[in-house]
Amino acid sequence: MGIRFFSFKPEKTFLNCTTLPGWSSVIAGLLAIGFSGSVLANEQTSSGMLSIEKESADDGKLIVTADLLNESQLGLAASVSxxxxxxxxxxNATHLSEILNLAPNVNFSSGASRGRFIQIRGVGERSEFVEPINYSVGVIVDGIDLTGLAGGALLFDTQQVEILRGPQxxxxxxxxLAGLINIVSAAPQESLLKVSAGFESYNGQSFMLVKSEQVNEAFGYRISYGNYRSDGYVENVTLNRDDTNNFDEQGAKLNLSYKINSDFSLSGNFIWIDVDNGYDAxxxxxxxxxxxxxxGYDRQETLGASVVAKFDKNEYSLETTFAFVDSDLAYAYDEDWSYPGICDNTPCDSNSWGFDWWYSSFDKYLRNNDNWSLDFRLINHESEEAENGGDRWVLxxxxxxQSVSLIRTYTFNINDFGNNYDTRNSALYGQYDKAISSDWTISGGLRFEKIGADYFDSEGYFSALNESFWGGKLAVEYQASTxxxxxxxxxxxxxxxxxxxSQMLPENQRAYDAELMWNYEIGLKGYWSENAITLQSSLFYQDRDDIQSKQSYVTSLADGQTLQDGGSCPxxxxxxxxxxxxxxxYGAEIEISWRELSWAHYYASIALLDSKFDSLQSFTHVEADLNAEPPVAFDLTGRQLAHAPESQxxxxxxxxxxxxxxxNFQFESKDDFYLSDRHQVRADNYNIYHITLAYQADSWQLEVFARNLGNENIVTRGFGSFxxxxxxxxxxxxxxxxxxPKILGLRAAYQW
Structure with a gap:
């Protein structure tokens, strides 16, 4: 079997935290909230931008479309934002990473032009280089699977982003495994034409155009285009440029809906994403x-589509969803972060020492990632005539x-390295919701899944695996009141x-095992004071087995020795x-909104997280001692997981x-956290402020905004072992x- 190298397009044509209450206070607060009154509503914003009103529990519910039965946000027995x-x-969000901090216990890592590596409750990947990765956080856009492709998760013409925490x-x-992010684009509507444009610091420019029409009772469409460009926030003093870490992102969406008759309907979603960002961070x-x-650069060109056929008859629905996506990615960086003359006339000048103290290298990764999926669902909706509202089920x-192909070109590799990672998933699943009484409901879900995977590379290594899994949920809901x-x-x-x-690894380390997680959770959702106050809160405990932990041997370019064994950098x-x-x-999450006053709306999101390894002995940790007899690993037992801040x-x-x-005034805070399992370096805590002043009259909307008003340095990726x-x-x-950093901007929109 040979290496199936993909056809790649020319690269240039790519389209100090404030102290929070202790655990006992938080738990007591949750219980107090639960027994002091009642809440269940939703926090969907009102139709007019300037109206701040109480909403009824029956109108305008925010629906979690990622759930099998499209439950309302505050009626779903799970943690979801x-x-x-x-x-x-x-x-002022143009990319998914810019709104992730609004959800409790969600974090991200950059290591690219955008924060495309996501962690939920401390679980998730932080980077991707040569190794093929099974991602812990799924990303879906209009039914199209963009898991592992979140660099292209642009937010133009987006209706809502659903963030489900905990295993799905x-x-x-x-x-x-850790959760799911479901991005839902705006749907077709009656006769809409909208244009918006914005300007901001660092030569930032944004533009969006939307056209939507409900042509007749049967057919509607919505088409949109959006782009964002900026010079970025870096000055390259070597090249005398301020655009080497720039943003150049654009995309288009097409949404079609066609109701053939009263029973049968079709809908289609099509996306095109073109990211051509710099990477000099x-x-x-x-x-x-x-x-x-x-x-370097960080590029992604993605073409994807999903088609949904739905047949309704009485209380039954049959849904078939077909989706595909094809993505070309190019990721590259200047590995030495410097230039050959950086030592001229300095103590590291080779003329002074007799040899060169600097090195120069460039690392480039070209990937093709394509996948298709097919999903069949038979749904039985609850019967209104049945006692207690009836039962619901899904089968x-x-x-x-999915096929992922890689070509790596690296200065110190004689030949390019290539690999292919192909996976096949097949699953049967079901969910049954049983109303025991008018107050109690039990919901159970079960999934059986088979995964087959093949890996082969240009060094002649081939391996395959076939695994079977089961997952699911059991939830008990109590409707304490309406x-x-x-x-x-x-x-x-x-x-x-x-x-x-890597061929340098022993044979018993060339593969690693599956990871499992049990999640236990209790929660409270509802509303008080004539729907003026809405609340979501939860306490959870997660138990993970066989954690897939990323390690790295850091070896000297000069002699190949590891740093712990006496080697030195480069x-x-x-x-x-x-x-x-x-x-x-362990953790707690609270989201609360208060609309008691007609002229003000207050909201908050609070998260606490306590995450620790049961046992991990790392021989690649920077503080491991490989010169000892026998070698001594660094003990990570009891240490906080990486990218898992204790509060935000x-x-x-x-x-x-x-x-x-x-x-609008918004304050955001995040505690410090470890950046890796390989060293002890932490990202500092931060406190940042945002403000937006908006004017709206008739069809016009004008906004002036400031992000990170105090110009706080926020660490989104870090190294500490070389x-x-x-x-x-x-x-x-x-x-x-x-x-x-601090961003000042102006944005205007007009709608016909």
């Missing part, structure tokens, strides 16, 4: 000035085929095993995965100043990628 169109706009073992199986001085002489079958629901949930998730690529990196024994995670929260308010003007600065003779030190 919905970020709607208004929140996306207020946060019934609905998405192996694709959603790391500075030897840990600031926004870089020295790279060969800036389904799912098939998915205004309050409490629930208990047990759910089980999984993801398949995988393969390591360095080479060999990533691989191993299975840690397990981890335990958002507090905000909307103020109606008069009939035309509104003011040295890369020749001026310091490559001594070990931490390096950080910084997030968005």
């Amino acid at each position: 919905i970020i709607d169109e208004e929140k996306i706009r207020k946060n 073992g019934t609905v998405y199986g192996a694709n959603a 790391f500075s030897l001085d840990n600031n926004r000035q870089t020295y790279s002489d060969e800036p 389904g079958a799912y098939f998915r085929d 205004q309050m629901m409490t629930y208990g949930l047990i759910s089980r998730g999984y993801k398949g095993g995988g393969f390591n690529t 360095c080479n990196f060999t990533d691989y995965f191993l299975n840690a024994k397990g981890a335990k995670t 929260w958002v507090v905000g308010a909307d103020f109606l100043l008069d009939d035309w003007w509104t003011l 040295g890369n600065d020749p001026r310091k003779f490559y001594e070990l030190e931490p390096y950080f990628q910084l997030g968005t």
Whole structure:
């Protein structure tokens, strides 16, 4: 079997945290809320931007479309956040990573131009290089699977983003061990033409055009185009440029709906995404000035579609969904972060030492990622005539085929390295909701899934695996009143095993095992005070087995020795995965909204997380001692998981100043957290402020905004196990990628 290298397009044509209450206070607060009154409503924003009104529990519910039975947000026995169109706009978000912090216990890692590696409750990947990855957080856009492709998760013309926390073992199986993010685009509507444009700091420009029409009772369409461009937030002093870490993103969507008759309907969603971003993010001085002489790039061109056929007859529905996506990705960077002359007339000058203290290398990864999926569902809706509202159930079958091909071109590799990773998933699943009485409901879900995977590469290594899994949930709901629901949930998730690529690994480390998770959760949802206050809250415990932990041998380019064994940088990196024994995670999440006053709306999101390894002995940790006899690993037992901050929260308010003007103020805070399982370096905590002033009259909308008003440095990716600065003779030190600085901007929209 040969290497199936894909046809790749020319690269250029790519289309100090505030102290939170202790655990006892939080738990007491949740219980107090539960017994002091009742809440169940939804926090969907009102149709007019300037109206801040109480809403009834029966009108305008936010529906979780990722759930099998399309449950309302506050009626679903699970932890879910919905970020709607208004929140996306207020946060000036053009990409998914810019609204993730609005949801409790959700974090992300950059390591690219965008934060495309997502963690939910401390579970998720942080980077991708040579190794094929089974992702822990699924990403779906209009039924199209973009898991592992979140660099293209643009938010133009988006109706809502649903963030489901905890394993989604019934609905998405192996694709959603930690949770799921479901992006829903706006649907066709009657006669709409909308244009918007914006300008911001760093030469930022955005544009969106939307045209929608309900042609007749049977057929409607919506087509949209959006783009975002910016020079980025880095100055390259070597090249005297300020655009080497730029953003250049555009996309188009087409949504079609056709109702053939009263029983049968078709809908289609089509997306095209073209990302051509620069990647020059790391500075030897840990600031926004870089020295790279060969800036990298982060590119993605994606074409995808989903088609849904739905047949309704009485209380039954038959739904068939076919989806495919084809993506070309190019990711590259200047590995040395410097230039050959950086040592001229300095202590590291080779004329002074007799040999060169600097190196120069460039690393490039070209991937093709394509997959298709087919999903059949037979749904029995509850009967209104039945006692207690009747029962509901779903039976389904799912098939998915994915192929990922890689070519790596690297300065220190004589030949390009290529590999292929092909996976096939097939599953049977079902869910049954039983109303025991008018107050009690039991919901059970079960999924059986088979995964087959093949891996082969240009070094002649081939391996395959076939695995079987089961996952699901059992939830008990108690409707304490028409205004309050409490629930208990047990759910089980999984993801398949995988393969390591390096020939330097012993044979018993060339593959690693599947990972499993049990999630236990209790929650309270509801509304008080004539729907003026809405609440979602939960306490959870997660037990993970055979954690897939990413490790890396860091070896000297000069002699191949590991740093722990006496080697020195400049360095080479060999990533691989191993299975840690397990981890335990406890947490609390609260989302609350208050609309008691006609002129103000207050909201908050609070998350606490306590996550620790059960047992992990790391021989690749920077503090491991490989010179000892026998070698001594670094003990990570009891240590906090990487990218799992112990607290994070958002507090905000909307103020109606008069009939035309509104003011939004938002405060965001995140605790510090470890950046990797390989070292002890942490991202600092941060507190940032945002403000938006908006004017609306008739069809016009005008907004002035400021993001990160205090210009706080936010670490979104970091290293702590090697040295890369020749001026310091490559001594070990931490390096950080910084997030968005202070941004000032203006945006206008007009709608016909």
